[in-house]
Amino acid sequence: MSNKTVPFTKEEMEKIIETYPTPFHIYDKKAIVDNIRRLKAAFSWAPEFKEYFAVKATPNPRLLEIFKEEGLGTDCSSLPELVLSEQVGIVGEDIMFSSNNTPMAEYDYAIKLGAILNLDDISHIEYIERKHKLPKTISFRYNPGPLRDGNELIGKPEEAKYGLTKDQIIEAYRICKEKGVEKFGLHTMVVSNELNPEYFAETAKMMFDLIVEVYEKTGVKISFVDLGGGIGIPYKPDQDPMDLEYVSGLIKKMYDDIIVPAGLAPLKIMLECGRMVTGPYGYLVTKAIHYKDTYRHYIGVDASMANLMRPGMYGAYHHITVLGKEDAPHDHVYDVVGSLCENCDKFAIQRELPKIDEGDILVIHDAGAHGHSMGFNYNAKLRSAELLLNEDHSVTMIRRAETMDDLFATLKF
Numbered sequence: 001m002s003n004k005t006v007p008f009t010k011e012e013m014e015k016i017i018e019t020y021p022t023p024f025h026i027y028d029k030k031a032i033v034d035n036i037r038r039l040k041a042a043f044s045w046a047p048e049f050k051e052y053f054a055v056k057a058t059p060n061p062r063l064l065e066i067f068k069e070e071g072l073g074t075d076c077s078s079l080p081e082l083v084l085s086e087q088v089g090i091v092g093e094d095i096m097f098s099s100n101n102t103p104m105a106e107y108d109y110a111i112k113l114g115a116i117l118n119l120d121d122i123s124h125i126e127y128i129e130r131k132h133k134l135p136k137t138i139s140f141r142y143n144p145g146p147l148r149d150g151n152e153l154i155g156k157p158e159e160a161k162y163g164l165t166k167d168q169i170i171e172a173y174r175i176c177k178e179k180g181v182e183k184f185g186l187h188t189m190v191v192s193n194e195l196n197p198e199y200f201a202e203t204a205k206m207m208f209d210l211i212v213e214v215y216e217k218t219g220v221k222i223s224f225v226d227l228g229g230g231i232g233i234p235y236k237p238d239q240d241p242m243d244l245e246y247v248s249g250l251i252k253k254m255y256d257d258i259i260v261p262a263g264l265a266p267l268k269i270m271l272e273c274g275r276m277v278t279g280p281y282g283y284l285v286t287k288a289i290h291y292k293d294t295y296r297h298y299i300g301v302d303a304s305m306a307n308l309m310r311p312g313m314y315g316a317y318h319h320i321t322v323l324g325k326e327d328a329p330h331d332h333v334y335d336v337v338g339s340l341c342e343n344c345d346k347f348a349i350q351r352e353l354p355k356i357d358e359g360d361i362l363v364i365h366d367a368g369a370h371g372h373s374m375g376f377n378y379n380a381k382l383r384s385a386e387l388l389l390n391e392d393h394s395v396t397m398i399r400r401a402e403t404m405d406d407l408f409a410t411l412k413f
């Protein structure tokens, strides 16, 4: 069972709200750092293990700075993400550029920064060469197609737009070798928010086998393998977090069984997780502003799906704590809703919660990844601020809330 507690008291939060009005996202720095260290320790057996944080999960440079201090790289997939990474000094091969359908301007910038280009299609070799000499390092994204099942969130590999087929990827390495590329990587991302460790072990086996096959067929010795992101988090209280040591142990066994005897060690192992790095350590804090009693009981809060889209978009469960009422009986059933003119704007549906009164502070859990960053402005909603809860429990604002001026700034009127 995961522990759905919050890292602040009601009194602390009331103080924070005096300075920063709700709604806002708040990230627990200590918990994020401890978790990164746990991940690195779990993979300490792996030669030059590196986690490239998927910037899209939480694209805030103040967080990227922390990741840099902890030795992470960035996984970028757009020009602004490359710029954010550059701003905090994460450049060169500490950037994995895992884009798809990539415009030339983005390749231009990634090449300027010396990022690892992780190509999503064989045709991009020629596309890049229209303007650039191929970089010394190239990686390819593999799509196993019918050889693997995906999971619910990401879909079947066969139906996914990403990556090269097996035949194409072997051909792609052959072409790049001929063209003088010196260092090669292999990447895949076949699941998202997956909590089953066996799945990651299967992915590792699939990748290690492919690395051997590529070597046998082309003579290319792949230097690094990026097993993607997609490690899940326990959104529901009855779920367990991924046992990192266990999954790492499974991967090590595959490494020892496949890579070492093939003479292909050392092979650098990389991950590009976003969700498991920050997800559980970010909270959306909101206040109850209305109670409505019709065919159902509704609690209206001052946040909306513009601040956290996952429940509305995927029907995702996000745990809710009512501050100060953690131990009260959960004997009321509510829909907890935002104010968007969309009926899917609900943070919880028919959820058992303690009796909620106007002014109560609700903490929506696991909003630290794909939370604020998925926010949007539909219905002219303004996106909220982001705060960092420091180790001494002081608070730093790391992104201010949007204002109407921000919203109107692009209008020609």
Ligand SMILES: *Cc1c(COP(=O)(O)O)cnc(C)c1O
Residues within 6 Å of the ligand: 054, 056, 057, 075, 098, 189, 192, 193, 228, 229, 230, 231, 272, 273, 274, 275, 276, 369
């Ligand atoms: C989104 C994404 C990730 C991160 O996924 P998480 O579920 O946050 O771990 C990693 N790599 C690629 C290519 C992605 O698109």
